[in-house]
Amino acid sequence: MKVKTGPEKIIPILAAYPEAGRDSLIPLLQDVQEAEGYLSREAVVAVGRHLGLPAGKVYGVATFYNQFRFSPRGRYHIQVCRGTACHVRGSGTLLGRLERELKIAAGETGRDGLFSLEVVSCIGACGLAPVISVNGEYHGHLTGDDIPALLEDYRNRETDEDD
Amino acid sequence: MKIPITVNGRTVEAEPGEMLLAPIRRAGYSVPTLCYGEGMTPTGACRLCVVEIEGRSGLATSCATPAEAGMEVLTHSPRAVEARRTIVELLLARHPDDCLYCARHGFCRLQDLAEDLGIRRRRFPADPLPTRLDISSPAIARDPAKCILCGKCVRVCEEIQGVAAIDFSGRGSETRIAAAFDEGMNISSCVYCGQCVRACPTGALAEQDSTGRVLEALQDPELTVVVQHAPSISVTLGEEFGLPAGKDVDGLLAAALRRLGFDRVFDTSFSADLTIMEESSELVRRLETGGPLPLLTSCSPGWIKFVEEFHPRFIPHLSTCKSPQQMLGAVIKTHFAKLAGIVPGKIFSVAIMPCTAKKFEAARPEMAREGLPDIDAVLTTREIARMIRMGGIDLARLEPEESDPPFGERTTAGKIFGAGGGVMEAALRNAHYLLTGSPPERLELKEIRGPAGIKEAEVEIAGRKLRVAAVSGTGNARRVLEEMEAGLRELDFIEVMTCPGGCVNGGGQPYTADPETIRKRVRALYRLDRSGERRVSRENRSIQRLYREFLGEPLSEKSHRLLHTAYSPRDVTK
The missing domain is CATH 3.40.30.10 (Glutaredoxin)
Structure with missing residues (x-):
C-alpha cells in the first residue's frame, strides 16, 4: 500500500485505489470531490503523489472538466x-x-x-x-x-x- | 526496409516509423513548424507543417503523420500555403501587437513566419488575450498573452527535464499553460533551467531581465562594479555578433566588459578551479571516511532545486561546495574587498551566466552574509549581448584583453566546466593528484565526453576503482537516481548538469542553437583544453596564492564558511 499523507478524509479514498496509475485519475478526483465537496489544493497534491503525477498535471486535467470545483460550495x-x-x-x-x-x-x-x-x-x-x-x-x-x-x-x- | 515516397515529385526514402517531416527536410524542402521539437513527442498542435497528400481529402501534419510507401506529398501547394497563412493570421489575431517592446523581438518564430508568409494586413479583427504577467520568480518571466499554446514548454519540462512544473489547464478558448493552481512560478516546482525559454517560439517566456539594475549600478559613482563570466560564455557569445559558432571570444569579451564600464573583469573559470580544489578534496575525504557516496556535484542550481524538491533523500550526497559563481561572489566581497580597500557594501557584483537558474541561486538566502548578497545581479549570455549592442560596442573589432587579477587566471580544467562531463574530468584530474601526488597520465576522459545524456566510466586512482558518471538533463538525472535506488546502478561520483549537454546548452544561451551549434561550442572548449598550458586546477597559481594568503587549505574552516553551503528539502506544492 503506498498511501502517503494527505487530508485525513481522503486517505481512505486513496487506499481504495492501491497501485493505481494515471488512468485512475478522474475516478479518484470524482470520489474526492464527492467526499469533500470540492478539490482542495491539498487533495490535488495528495492525489498526484498517490498516482505519481505532478500537481500541475492533475490540476490541468481537473480544470479541463466543468464537474470539478476548486473551492467549497457556498451555503x-x-x-x-x-x-x-x-x-x-x-x-x-x-x-x-x-x-x-x-x-x-x-x-x-x-x-x-x-x-x-x-x-x-x-x-x-x-x-x-x-x-x-x-x-x-x-x-x-x-x-x-x-x-x-x-x-x-x-x-x-x-x-x-x-x- | 526503406519506405519510398515522393516529395514535390522527387523520390525520397523514409525510415520505417518516421514522420513525413524528416524526409521532407532531407529532400531539401523546409516546412515551417512552431510546435515541433526534436526529441519531443510530436503533437501536430500548431498545424503549420501541414502538407497535401495525393488522394487524401484533408491536409496532414507532416510532423505527426508516419510515412507510408508510395505517398505523394506536396509541401507547397497553394492549398497548403494558404492554410499556413491563415493559421498565422489567426494566431496574430489573438496576439498582442507589441513586437517592438517584446523580449523576443528579432528572435521570434511567429514574427519570422508572418514575414515568410508575406502577411501585410490584418484580415481578422484583433482580439488580443489579456496580459497576466507572471514575474513572481527570480529567474523566468511568463506572459501568457503571447502564448500560442504550442506546448513545447510543457513537453521540454516534462519529457526532457522530468520536472513538469507547467501543463495545459482549462479547455477550449480558456486553455492556458499554467503551473499548479494557476499560481506563480515562484512557488511551483520549476527548477528555473530556462529550457522552456529556449523552446518557446514567441515571447511568452523570457528571463527576468536584470540589465536595468546593472546599467544603474554602472552609472553609480559610489559603486565598484565587478563582473565575472562563466566558462561557456566565451564560446557562445560570438554567435550573437555574427561570429561562427564555437569561436572563442574570451579576450574580446573582457575588452567589451571594460568598455561597458565594469571596474574589474574576473573569470568564473578561476573559481571553477577553486570549486575543483574543494570538491576533489571533498571526494577524497568521502572516499577515505566512507561516505556518503556517490558524491553528487553541486554547480548547477537547477539540479540542486530538483534534488531538494523531488529527491531530498539524496541531499546528503550533494557536494557542499557552492557553485563557481557563488564561490567567486564570496571571495570578491571578502578577500578582494580587503585587497582593494573597498567596503563590501560598495561592491556591486555581476555574474554573466549561460543560465537562468543562476538568478535564482544568487537570490537564495544562504548565498548572503550579514544581509549582503554575494552576487548582486546575474545576466544571461543574451542579456550581456544586448548590453554590448546597446553600448555601441563592435565586439569583433576590439583588441583582446585579459581578465583581471587576482581572479583572472584559469586552467583549462576550469574552462571545460562549460561542457557536460567537464566538471567530472576536472575533478578527477585533481583528485588523482591528491591521492597519488601526481596528475593522471591520461588527462582526457573520452568516455564522459560527447552529447549522450548519461555517460559512465570506470577510472582507477591509487589502486582504487572509481565508477563515475556524467549526466545532463534533469530527466536523465531522475532516471539515474531511481536506478540507484533500485540497486541497478552503483556509482561513486556523479556530475549532474541541469541542461542537456551542460552549460553550452544552458537556458540563458543564444536562442539560435541547433545540435550542430552545440557540438561546435563543446569542441571549442575541448580544443582550448588540448592546447592548454595548465590543465589541472591545482596548477592555477592564483588559486595557490588565494589559499596561501587567505583560505589556508581546501576544506579549511574559512573555506567552509565562504565556499560551502547546505541544502534543505522543499515542499513546493504546499
Missing part, C-alpha cells in the same frame, strides 16, 4: 443552465448578472461562503428556460432583473435561520 449553490434552450432564451445575461451581483465568477464561492456559482450544460427543465437551480430549487423564466430580488430572498432566509 446556496447556484447552477446556471447553459443548455441550448436556455442559451437562446438569454441564460448568458443571467449568468453575467449573477456574476456581477455576487462579485464572483462561475466556479467560485463568495468570501462569506453564502453563494457559489456553477455553469451546467442542461438540467432538463427546458420548458422553464432560462432556468437556474439553487440547492435544487428551480427558478424558471428568469430575466436579469429578477436576480437581485432572488438573491435577497436567499440572504433573508439566512438571517431567518440564524434567529
Whole structure:
C-alpha cells in the first residue's frame, strides 16, 4: 500500500485505489470531490503523489472538466443552465448578472461562503428556460432583473435561520 | 526496409516509423513548424507543417503523420500555403501587437513566419488575450498573452527535464499553460533551467531581465562594479555578433566588459578551479571516511532545486561546495574587498551566466552574509549581448584583453566546466593528484565526453576503482537516481548538469542553437583544453596564492564558511 499523507478524509479514498496509475485519475478526483465537496489544493497534491503525477498535471486535467470545483460550495449553490434552450432564451445575461451581483465568477464561492456559482450544460427543465437551480430549487423564466430580488430572498432566509 | 515516397515529385526514402517531416527536410524542402521539437513527442498542435497528400481529402501534419510507401506529398501547394497563412493570421489575431517592446523581438518564430508568409494586413479583427504577467520568480518571466499554446514548454519540462512544473489547464478558448493552481512560478516546482525559454517560439517566456539594475549600478559613482563570466560564455557569445559558432571570444569579451564600464573583469573559470580544489578534496575525504557516496556535484542550481524538491533523500550526497559563481561572489566581497580597500557594501557584483537558474541561486538566502548578497545581479549570455549592442560596442573589432587579477587566471580544467562531463574530468584530474601526488597520465576522459545524456566510466586512482558518471538533463538525472535506488546502478561520483549537454546548452544561451551549434561550442572548449598550458586546477597559481594568503587549505574552516553551503528539502506544492 503506498498511501502517503494527505487530508485525513481522503486517505481512505486513496487506499481504495492501491497501485493505481494515471488512468485512475478522474475516478479518484470524482470520489474526492464527492467526499469533500470540492478539490482542495491539498487533495490535488495528495492525489498526484498517490498516482505519481505532478500537481500541475492533475490540476490541468481537473480544470479541463466543468464537474470539478476548486473551492467549497457556498451555503446556496447556484447552477446556471447553459443548455441550448436556455442559451437562446438569454441564460448568458443571467449568468453575467449573477456574476456581477455576487462579485464572483462561475466556479467560485463568495468570501462569506453564502453563494457559489456553477455553469451546467442542461438540467432538463427546458420548458422553464432560462432556468437556474439553487440547492435544487428551480427558478424558471428568469430575466436579469429578477436576480437581485432572488438573491435577497436567499440572504433573508439566512438571517431567518440564524434567529 | 526503406519506405519510398515522393516529395514535390522527387523520390525520397523514409525510415520505417518516421514522420513525413524528416524526409521532407532531407529532400531539401523546409516546412515551417512552431510546435515541433526534436526529441519531443510530436503533437501536430500548431498545424503549420501541414502538407497535401495525393488522394487524401484533408491536409496532414507532416510532423505527426508516419510515412507510408508510395505517398505523394506536396509541401507547397497553394492549398497548403494558404492554410499556413491563415493559421498565422489567426494566431496574430489573438496576439498582442507589441513586437517592438517584446523580449523576443528579432528572435521570434511567429514574427519570422508572418514575414515568410508575406502577411501585410490584418484580415481578422484583433482580439488580443489579456496580459497576466507572471514575474513572481527570480529567474523566468511568463506572459501568457503571447502564448500560442504550442506546448513545447510543457513537453521540454516534462519529457526532457522530468520536472513538469507547467501543463495545459482549462479547455477550449480558456486553455492556458499554467503551473499548479494557476499560481506563480515562484512557488511551483520549476527548477528555473530556462529550457522552456529556449523552446518557446514567441515571447511568452523570457528571463527576468536584470540589465536595468546593472546599467544603474554602472552609472553609480559610489559603486565598484565587478563582473565575472562563466566558462561557456566565451564560446557562445560570438554567435550573437555574427561570429561562427564555437569561436572563442574570451579576450574580446573582457575588452567589451571594460568598455561597458565594469571596474574589474574576473573569470568564473578561476573559481571553477577553486570549486575543483574543494570538491576533489571533498571526494577524497568521502572516499577515505566512507561516505556518503556517490558524491553528487553541486554547480548547477537547477539540479540542486530538483534534488531538494523531488529527491531530498539524496541531499546528503550533494557536494557542499557552492557553485563557481557563488564561490567567486564570496571571495570578491571578502578577500578582494580587503585587497582593494573597498567596503563590501560598495561592491556591486555581476555574474554573466549561460543560465537562468543562476538568478535564482544568487537570490537564495544562504548565498548572503550579514544581509549582503554575494552576487548582486546575474545576466544571461543574451542579456550581456544586448548590453554590448546597446553600448555601441563592435565586439569583433576590439583588441583582446585579459581578465583581471587576482581572479583572472584559469586552467583549462576550469574552462571545460562549460561542457557536460567537464566538471567530472576536472575533478578527477585533481583528485588523482591528491591521492597519488601526481596528475593522471591520461588527462582526457573520452568516455564522459560527447552529447549522450548519461555517460559512465570506470577510472582507477591509487589502486582504487572509481565508477563515475556524467549526466545532463534533469530527466536523465531522475532516471539515474531511481536506478540507484533500485540497486541497478552503483556509482561513486556523479556530475549532474541541469541542461542537456551542460552549460553550452544552458537556458540563458543564444536562442539560435541547433545540435550542430552545440557540438561546435563543446569542441571549442575541448580544443582550448588540448592546447592548454595548465590543465589541472591545482596548477592555477592564483588559486595557490588565494589559499596561501587567505583560505589556508581546501576544506579549511574559512573555506567552509565562504565556499560551502547546505541544502534543505522543499515542499513546493504546499
